[in-house]
Amino acid sequence: MATPVHLLWFRRDIRLADHPALLAAAADDAQVLACYVLDPRLATAGARRRQFLYDSLRELRAGLDSRLLILRGRPENRIPKLAKEVGASAVHVSADFTPFGTRRDDAVRAALGDIALEATGSPYLIAPGRVRKNDGTAYRVFTPYHRRWVEHGWRPPAKSAAAAARWIDPADTGERNHDIPDPGSTLSIPAGERAARTRWTDFVEQHLPAYADARNRPDLDATSRMSAYLHFGNIHPRTLAADLTGAAAGPRAYLRELAFRDFYAAVLHEWPRSAWWNFNQAFDAIEVDRDEDAERTFEAWKEGRTGFPLVDAGMRQLHQTGFMHNRVRMITASFLVKDLHLPWQWGARWFLDQLLDGDIASNQHGWQWAAGSGTDAAPYFRVFNPDAQRTKFDPDGDYVRRWVPELDTPAYPAPIVDHGEARREALRRYGSIS
DNA sequence: TGCTATTTGTA
DNA sequence: ACAAATAGC
Secondary structure: OOOOEEEEEEOOOOOOOOOHHHHHHHHHHOEEEEEEEEOHHHHHOOHHHHHHHHHHHHHHHHHOOOOEEEEEOOHHHHHHHHHHHOOOOEEEEOOOOOHHHHHHHHHHHHHHOOOEEEEOOOOOOOOOOOOEOOOOOEOOOHHHHHHHHHHHOOOOOOOOOOOOOEEOOHHHOOOOOOOOOOOOOOOOOOOOHHHHHHHHHHHHHHOHHHHHHHOOOOOOOOOOOOHHHHHHOOOOHHHHHOOOOOOOHHHHHHHHHHHHHHHHHHHHHHOHHHHOOOOOHHHHHOOOOOOHHHHHHHHHHHHOOOOOHHHHHHHHHHHHHOOOOHHHHHHHHHHHHHHOOOOHHHHHHHHHHHOOOOOHHHHHHHHHHHHOOOOOOOOOOOOOOHHHHHHHHOOOOHHHHHHOOOOOOOOOOOOOOOHHHHHHHHHHHHHOOO
8 A cells, every 4th residue: 555645834833853743744654745835925024034934944945855845826725736736645734823824724724625734733832722721711911821831831842753754856746846035135143943953052051041130131142032943933942941941040031931922822812803903902092193293203213213222222223133132122112102102003013024033923912011902911001211221221331332323423313202201191191091 | 021209217 | 318118100
C-alpha cells in the first residue's frame, strides 16, 4: 500500500525545530510537501514586516534543501487545489487563533471537502480557550489568569523531525514555484530561526539575570527583542520557557511577559471585536478629537516632533528601526490618548504598520490598556507624565540623545501641548463615564 | 506596569 | 526644611 501524502502548510510557524504540526505531518512515514501561500491581502502589511517574513521563508527553504513550494493567491483556492493534485489525505497546520486566521482557515476547511485540515499545536504556551475560570468563562483580568496559567503548565519542546521527514520536491508537482519577494527593506535584526536561537542564547546568558528591573530601561540593551521572532514563529515560546526554570526574579519576570502574550491572544480569540472596538463599551461615550487639528498633532506624533523628548525618541526609534522599547510604547500610547485626545485606533494602526513584531492581539490590547478601555485596564486617571518617566527610566538621557540628537538645539520643537492642561482635559473627558 | 497635592514623620 | 507616606483623581 502506498504511503500517505500530507501537505504541511506553513503560516506563522516559520521554523523546523519544536514544531508539532511538522511532527504530525511526517507521522506514519508520510511523504510531506511543505508549502507557503503568499496571500495578496498581506501586501498591506508594513514593508519591513514583509521583509522579515520573506527572509524567514528563504532560510526555511534553504533548511529544506529547496523543498518548499511557494504559492501565490487566496489560500482557500490554492491549498485545496494543491492537495487534490498531489493526492494529499490531510493538510497539516499550526492552529491560528486570530480573527483573520480563523476566517481564512474556515474557508480553507470548507473548500477542502473530504480532505482534513489538521491543526496541531499553537503559537502559544497554552492555546487560547484552555485557561478558564471555574465557571468556564474566559478571564478578563490578567492577574487571576496568570495564576491559573502557571498552575495549568505546558508541554516540553517537541522533538525534531525535519531531518528524518520524507520531503516532496516541489519540482515533482505540476505547480509553479513562485519566487520569494525581496522588497529591499533594511532590518535592524536578522530574521529567521537561526537568528532567533542565537539571540535567545545571548539574552539568557547576558541579560536574563537582571531582566526583572533592567527591562524597564530603554537606555540599556536589557530586553530580549524576541517579539518579532515569536510573531513569525521563528521560535516557539516553549523553547524559551524551557530555559526559564527556577524561582529567580529574571526568569519569572520573563515568563510573565510570555503569559501576557498568551492572555491577550486568548482575550482576542474570545472577543474578536476587541481588535478595533473598545473592549469596555462604556468608553464608546468618551469624546475623542478627529478634526484637522487632530490630524496635525497625529502627524507630529508619528514623526517624533511633539516636543516631548521621550515620546519623540520612541516614535523615531519605531520609524527608523521597526522596534520600540516596551516601556516607551506605553508612554507614547498614553501620550496619544491622554495628551492628544486622539482615538487609540489611530495609534494602534500606525504601530501595526511600523512594528516588526506587529501582532493583532498584543498590539491592540496593549493600546486598549493605555486607553483604559481594555481588559485589566489601567484606571482612566493614570496619565503618564512623559518628563517624569524620562527621569525615572532614562536617567542619564542616553536613550533620548540617541534618537533625538538635536535635543538641545533651536531645531528641536517646543512642546505641542501643555501636559498639565492636557491631563486635566483627559480627566474631564474620562470623568464623564465614571 | 501613575501623578499630584497634601499630610505626616524626622531632624 | 525636606523626605516619606497617603489620598483622591
